[in-house]
Amino acid sequence: MESDNMKKALIAMSGGVDSSVAAYLMKEHGYDCIGVTMKLFQNEDAGVSRKKSCCSLDDVEDARSVAHNLGIPYYVFNFTADFKKQVMDRFVAAYENGATPNPCIDCNRYLKFDSLYHRAEELGCHYVVTGHYARIEQREDGRYLLKKAADPAKDQSYVLYSLTQEQLAHTMFPLGDMNKHQTRMIADEQNFFNADKPDSQDICFVPDGDYAGFIRRFTGKDYPAGDFTDKDGNVLGKHKGIIGYTVGQRKGLGIAAGKPVYVTKICPAENRVILGDNEDLFHRELDVEDFNFIAFDNPPAEFRAKAKVRYRQKEQWATVKVTGEKTVHIIFDESQRAITKGQAAVLYDGDVVIGGGVIVG
Known part of the structure; x- marks a missing residue:
């Protein structure tokens, strides 16, 4: 027999169709649901338009509207300090050290399944529920497994690898056995106005894709120009600061080499970017x-x-x-x-x- 606590679920609602349908499915399965949106950053602080990210006021209102339609309580939690420390600061530090981070992984690890997980505990919720396309199963020996989504085109298991056994035991992915078409059909049947809302494709705090521009605004620092060299150290030209480059990059180098050249290595200590051929x-x-x-x-x-x-x-x-x-x-x-x-x-x-x-x- 499940306790009342076992039937309580905290639904992470971004304002998008996936999390909205996840909330609907949990309610349909008899769970006592609470909808929440995480406020992750002050748009102005990141130099981002309020209408151009998943943390926009529009998205909060979208999530609130769906929660109202479902008849579930809805809250906005302010996690801006956690997000700055665990996601934005890590993002900047990675680029400054010649690495290319995946901030969505850090957001899942430190925000959705840590900060939000603890808030769910405080509210007496047994589960945290998200609109991720992935599946959780429990083996006969009791161990929890993370598995790919049934729809390989939408599978998000790659960005969820940091989940612990305790977190897996208290997480549900209602969309794991579905495809996106089915999700939108349910949203349409329920008259969710966001049924046709497009998926977010960009990093939420850098919606224009200009990572270097964001880092300069965020830190207030100037990143000095340095040398483009080949693998033997021969200078090929000048780069505009190492934060503007990632391994494999070909476009935007400003190098006339007479053949395609690619970033093959970034050397922060020497402020040097090494270029080479595709085979390198x-x-x-x-x-x-x-x-x-x-x-x-x-x-x-x-x-x-x-x-x-x-x-x-x-x-x-x-x-x-x-x-x-x-x-x-x-x-x-x-x-x-x-x-x-x-x-x-x-x-x-x-x-x-x-x-x-x-x-x-």
């Missing part, structure tokens, strides 16, 4: 830190798995060597293009997420 971007091996194993407590010292090093990449076969408590070394069977420091490496066994961590080299 291919590597088989990488090191990963802050690795979170989901599928088992004690991983074997070496095992085979499929791995992906970018959100949209199809996972590839690799040999994984556990090198420390939270570190692994991955050797791909075939070289992969533009393995980038700061991005996530996530391991899979079929549909099951073995775990993931941050690429450091």
Whole structure:
């Protein structure tokens, strides 16, 4: 018999169609739901128009309207301090150190499944519910598994690799077995006015995609120009500050080399950006830190798995060597293009997420 607490759920509502349908499904399944939107940053502080991000006033009103239609209480929680510390500051620090971060992973880790998770506990909610496309299953031995969504085109398991056993036990993804068309159909049937609302594609606090511009505004710092060089150290030109570049980049370099050149490495200590040919971007091996194993407590010292090093990449076969408590070394069977420091490496066994961590080299 479930306790009353077991049937209480905190729904993270962004104002989009996915979280709205997640809230509807939880209510349909008999849960006592509370809808919440996390206020993550002051738009003006980030130099962002109030109408151009998932934290806009319009989105709050969209979420509030859906909650009202569903007859569930709705709140806005101010997590701006946590978001600045755990997401925006980390984003800036990564670029300053020549890495390319994925802030959505940090937001899931530190905001949705940490700050919001603790707020849910305070409110007596047993579950935190989001509109992510992923699935959670419990094995016969009691261990919780994170699995890919049923719809591979919408699968978001890559950005959820940091979930712990405790968090998985208290998280629900109602959309995990659905595709986007089904989600929009439900929203349409329920007369949700956001049924056709487009998905957010950009980083919420950099909706124009100008990361370097955001970092300069956010820090108030100037990032000095430096040398573009080849791998042998020959100077090819001047860059406009290392925060403006990422491994694999070809456009916007301003270099007339007579052939396509790409960013192959960023060297913050020397304020240098190394350029090379496309083939210079291919590597088989990488090191990963802050690795979170989901599928088992004690991983074997070496095992085979499929791995992906970018959100949209199809996972590839690799040999994984556990090198420390939270570190692994991955050797791909075939070289992969533009393995980038700061991005996530996530391991899979079929549909099951073995775990993931941050690429450091």
